[in-house]
Structures are given as C-alpha cells and as structure tokens.
C-alpha cells in the first residue's frame with residue numbers, strides 16, 4: 001500500500017484494514033480520505049489524491065471487482081499522469097476484464113513512468129514486466145481456452161517466471177481421479193512403425209483402429225492414395241489438410257508445386273522419422289490455412305509455432321545431447337529450406353499483415369527455428385489401443401543342450417498403435433518428478449479425434465500449478481536429471497530432485 005506524510009490518518013487507517021484483508025472497510029476509509037482532501041485546502045494535492053484512488057483500485061482488485069478497480073485506476077492516472085503504480089493497477093484490472101491489449105499498453109506505460117530513484121522501483125518493474133508477459137500469454141491462449149470451455153474450463157495459463165516461463169494452473173480444486181482438462185491436437189501423425197504395422201486398420205485422420213466388422217472403410221479418393229477413414233466426418237475433417245499433401249489429389253502441374261511432393265523428393269535419401277511425418281502434416285496445415293485465409297486458425301497454427309518456442313530453450317540447444325540434435329537438424333534442413341522457398345515471402349507477408357500481432361513480429365526471423373523447437377520439445381506421443389487381442393509371434397533363442405536354437409513363441413497382446421501430436425494446452429505443462437496429473441489411457445473411446453485426457457493423480461488445490469512428469473519418475477534421481485537435461489534442457493529443481 002502506498003503511504004505518504006499528508007492526510008495520514010484515513011489513508012494509513014485504510015492501509016491497516018487492507019493488510020488485515022478487510023478490503024471493503026479499506027475502500028470506505030480511502031474514499032473518506034478523498035472527500036477530506038476535496039473539502040480542505042489540500043484539494044490541489046493531486047499526488048495524494050492519486051495514491052488514495054490507486055489504493056481503492058488495489059482493494060477492488062483483491063475483491064476481483066475489476067470494473068470498479070479499473071475506474072479507480074483511471075481516475076488515479078487522471079490525478080497524476082506520471083503514476084507508475086496507477087498504470088500497473090489499470091493493467092491488472094484490464095487482465096481481470098480479459099482486455100489483454102489494453103493491459104499490455106498500461107504495463108508499458110507503468111514501465112515508462114517508473115522512477116528508478118524510488119526504493120520500490122525494482123518491485124514495481126518486476127510486477128509490470130511480469131504483467132506484460134502475462135497479458136501476451138493470455139492474449140494468445142485465452143481464445144483457445146474459451147473456444148472449448150468443456151475441455152479447458154478448469155485450467156488457466158499464466159506467465160510464471162523467467163526460468164519456466166509459462167505454466168498451467170488449476171482454476172478450482174480438483175479431486176484425485178477427476179478430469180483436469182482434455183486437449184485436441186492441432187496437428188497429429190501416426191508413428192512410422194505403426195504406419196508400417198497397422199496402416200490398413202487405422203483411420204488416417206483420428207488414428208483410431210477401424211472395426212471392420214461394423215464399419216466400412218472410406219478411401220481418400222486420390223488414385224493410388226492409401227489414406228482411409230472410419231467415417232465421413234473424419235474424411236471431411238481431414239481432406240482440406242490432406243489434399244495439400246495427397247500427391248494423388250493434385251494434377252500434374254500443381255504436383256510440381258506441391259510442397260510435400262518437393263519435400264519428399266528432397267528427403268528421398270534421408271531417414272524417415274515420426275517427427276518428420278509430423279513436420280509434413282504441419283506444412284499441410286499451414287499450407288491449407290494460408291490458402292484459405294482462415295486467419296483465426298492460422299493465428300492458432302502460426303502463433304503456436306512462434307509462441308511455443310522459448311528463447312531460453314533454443315539458446316540451450318547446443319548443449320543438448322549433441323548427437324541426437326545434430327541428426328535431427330540434418331533431417332529438418334530440407335524441410336526448413338523448402339518452407340523458406342515455398343512460403344518465405346508469402347508467409348512473412350501474411351505474418352506481418354494479417355496474422356501476428358505486434359509482439360509476434362519480432363519472432364518472424366526465428367520462425368523456422370521455432371518450428372524445429374516446437375516439434376522437438378512440444379510434441380507428445382499418445383498410444384491408441386484397439387481393444388483386440390492379437391498374437392505376436394517372436395523368435396526367441398533357447399538353449400538345447402550345448403546348442404542355442406531359435407524357436408518361435410506366441411504372445412498375446414492388445415493391438416495398439418501410437419502417434420505424435422502437438423497439443424497446445426498440454427504443451428504448456430511443466431515437469432515435476434512429483435507430478436499431480438497423469439494421462440488417462442481410456443482416452444480414445446467415443447471421441448472423434450485424437451484427444452488427450454488428463455486426470456488428477458492427487459488432490460490439486462485451486463491455484464496450484466498442474467505438473468506432469470516428462471520422464472519415468474521412478475527412475476533413479478541421477479538418471480532422471482540427466483535425461484531432463486539432455487532432452488529438455490533444464491536442471492530439475494523439484495523437491496524430489498533436491499532431496
């Protein structure tokens with residue numbers, strides 16, 4: 001609370017009630033202070049007037065009455081247009097009102113007006129910078145969260161600190177076993193080995209097993225294309241993207257300009273990986289979104305690409321498991337050059353003119369890097385079970401007297417495949433070796449797309465961070481630490497690792 005030597009009694013008294021958490025009473029006293037100022041000769045003390053209004057705003061923020069807090073903050077700015085704190089309160093009120101653009105403007109004004117000689121300037125600056133990052137984060141993610149409240153209404157995304165950057169939080173208390181949130185990928189792909197083993201049995205869109213005794217398989221329609229669907233809906237949902245990459249849906253002329261066709265030619269001799277397949281489906285999606293000028297979705301796609309990437313993360317890349325990363329980079333190189341050639345200008349234009357808001361523009365040059373970073377660090381694999389038991393025949397070596405002979409052995413296993421997806425909300429979750437959530441494996445039944453369902457592993461109190469384990473949390477500490485450092489680039493400081 002801001003304090004000053006004149007009109008001390010009512011303001012200081014208000015502050016005492018504020019500290020005790022009686023915000024209504026504090027507001028009443030600050031208001032009396034304003035009245036008193038107006039009726040005495042100190043009426044011209046605008047600085048004090050601004051402080052009192054600012055304190056009223058702070059109290060309303062505590063009460064989550066953001067209309068009122070904003071009104072007081074704006075009045076405080078009117079009384080003293082140089083008050084950094086009043087701009088800070090206006091920023092916080094705008095966040096409460098979900099007006100993120102306005103929030104950002106006010107945080108910037110706060111930073112501009114901070115008096116560095118002031119003792120509290122460091123705290124003020126930290127709050128404003130945090131608020132600024134938070135409003136950027138919210139401006140991007142809030143529309144996704146609000147687009148499907150049935151999936152995301154229990155969670156929110158906030159800027160946490162400069163180590164973890166963004167994080168996912170519980171908006172309400174969630175009991176053990178309850179669903180925390182579900183997430184839909186904006187891009188997903190069947191793994192290379194599942195494609196190889198199960199392609200004929202799996203829907204190319206929702207990547208679920210097709211029960212052929214009940215469902216007729218629907219083909220893509222492109223001559224020679226082996227894409228297939230479990231329903232008309234999956235086909236309808238998939239075709240706009242798939243037609244960008246289906247070499248058989250393109251006529252000869254457009255085939256030559258087909259990015260996926262070019263890409264496949266380029267990587268003909270490169271090893272194929274699931275991640276590369278995912279990259280392919282990202283190109284298809286971007287291609288489709290740009291062509292159809294679906295700016296809102298494009299914003300989601302491209303915004304995620306630029307936003308999921310974290311500067312500190314990319315800076316750590318060279319120190320990662322060099323071999324792996326080097327290999328991956330080599331694999332991506334043709335894709336990156338292709339993107340540049342194919343979309344370079346257009347993409348930049350679109351990014352600048354239509355898609356990205358101001359703060360993303362600075363990311364443009366890093367776009368391709370971001371794509372790589374995003375795929376590396378944010379894709380999540382998901383296993384899909386068919387419910388069918390299958391016999392797996394394996395060759396095993398057995399000893400027979402002094403000789404070792406090969407025998408075939410049959411093992412019964414549930415048929416399953418796996419794929420990778422980019423899940424925008426899921427990928428905001430940070431790691432802990434003491435996670436409070438787990439991925440539910442009952443996920444795929446009854447849903448028409450690949451959906452990630454996240455359940456509480458223990459009670460999650462309202463306001464706490466939602467955390468999952470990026471590795472097997474039962475591994476020995478040393479192994480976990482090494483794995484997290486080499487694969488995700490951070491030193492785990494969770495309570496289990498610090499013990």
Ligand SMILES: C[S@@+](CC[C@H](N)C(=O)[O-])C[C@H]1O[C@@H](n2cnc3c(N)ncnc32)[C@H](O)[C@@H]1O
Pocket residue numbers: 163164165166167308309310313377378427428429430431432488489490491492493494
């Ligand atoms: C999938 S992202 C999680 C969201 C991320 N915080 C962000 O802002 O985009 C994974 C990255 O977050 C950071 N991270 C996650 N958990 C962390 C932890 N426990 N300590 C430090 N950094 C962490 C690491 O940089 C990691 O590579």
